[in-house]
Amino acid sequence: MPKVGMEPMRRKALVDAALRVIGDHGSLSVTMSEIAKQAGVSPALAHHYFGSKEQLLIETIRSLLKQLRDDAVTALKAARTPREKLSAVIRVSFHADQFAPQTIAAWLAFYAEAQRSEETRRFLVIYARRLRSNLVANLKPLCPADVAEHIAEGVAAMIDGLYIRQSLGSTRVGAEASIALTEDYVTIQLREAAR
Amino acid sequence: MPKVGMEPMRRKALVDAALRVIGDHGSLSVTMSEIAKQAGVSPALAHHYFGSKEQLLIETIRSLLKQLRDDAVTALKAARTPREKLSAVIRVSFHADQFAPQTIAAWLAFYAEAQRSEETRRFLVIYARRLRSNLVANLKPLCPADVAEHIAEGVAAMIDGLYIRQSLGSTRVGAEASIALTEDYVTIQLREAAR
DNA sequence: TTTTATTGATTGATCAGTCAATCAACATTA
DNA sequence: TAATGTTGATTGACTGATCAATCAATAAAA
Secondary structure, eight states: OOSTTOHHHHHHHHHHHHHHHHHHHTSSOOOHHHHHHHHTSOHHHHHHHHSSHHHHHHHHHHHHHHHHHHHHHHHHHHOOSHHHHHHHHHHHHTOHHHHSHHHHHHHHHHHHHTTTOHHHHHHHHHHHHHHHHHHHHHHTTTSOHHHHHHHHHHHHHHHHHHHHHHHHTOOOOOHHHHHHHHHHHHHHHHHHHTO | OOOTTOHHHHHHHHHHHHHHHHHHHTSSOOOHHHHHHHHTSOHHHHHHHHSSHHHHHHHHHHHHHHHHHHHHHHHHHHOOSHHHHHHHHHHHHTOHHHHSHHHHHHHHHHHHHTTTOHHHHHHHHHHHHHHHHHHHHHHGGGSOHHHHHHHHHHHHHHHHHHHHHHHHTOOOOOHHHHHHHHHHHHHHHHHHHTO
């Protein structure tokens, strides 16, 4: 055979290329040709390994999600107290990689795609649940359970909102300001709950 | 068949049809045929009046934005105090029409499109600015100017975030809860600022 | 008759997906 | 060692479908 064991490398290269092309293009309306070209292989090979464009896109979002989860796990492990862990969750969301214009554009494209693709929606729902669960778990030691759920919804909405506003590129709210805004929300809500 | 003076009616019918099709489809990847069919005319007529698909889509988002502005103007006129006006702005954002799954899907599609289309981005930036400006103007009588800007960013982010989360359909946060969450944010932030 | 509205038919471009053919490493065999 | 068969990797060329856009033709109103 030729260079045996190419498959894992090619798959990774194609998924990475897809992410880059989608981010640049700002849309899932990208061609297999573009992706393959970016990965340095023929379009036919992309089909050979992934079967269909949809499958390649699914793998791409899966990889995006995995990256985010890995970052979160690492950050959570480094934090000690619940309050520190909350800050860690927030910081991960606005971490440079995640907050890069290309990455934000890709997320946005996937949100739009979720309107049509059941599988894409499943992945995004998983992300939403995980974020919520991380927040609630670390809020519960600091306030009553129902308040924790309330704050968690607010924080999650604020994070997603800062993301989408960033995608327009019209706001002066950068990563640091976004973190500050979210932290501030948590702090004040917790203070209020402690009364 | 042709009665003279059809143009304004056809244009409106086509724009409305486009909005409906985009909302249903959850994407701007809709065909002129679909839109024309929905409007009860031939695809050729859509081209006759709008010149291109892009132009029709531009008119469509313009109409969506106009609806939102008109609602906001009406609601603001009915409110007396700054605090009431803030509530009015929030309520308009989550008003039934705006919060309908189809409408949310359409907004999301336009946000994605803004990554590529300069003109679409312009429209969305106008919306973002108007929301921010409405908020800041009515916050300033209630707190220092810099705090007003800070709170406005937070509120705007929360509104957009609640929107995008709604688009996934996975959350139990409905319109009422969304309004409550946002109102709560304003109230607590203002209380904090008053200390 | 002239102007406006409207459409069916057509075109040209774009793409996802298919397929038969080629290539290069390895194993086997003589 | 050298020839040969085997198989995964890879591609160019092709197909079928889709769609935006065009245009010539028709119908009605002015």
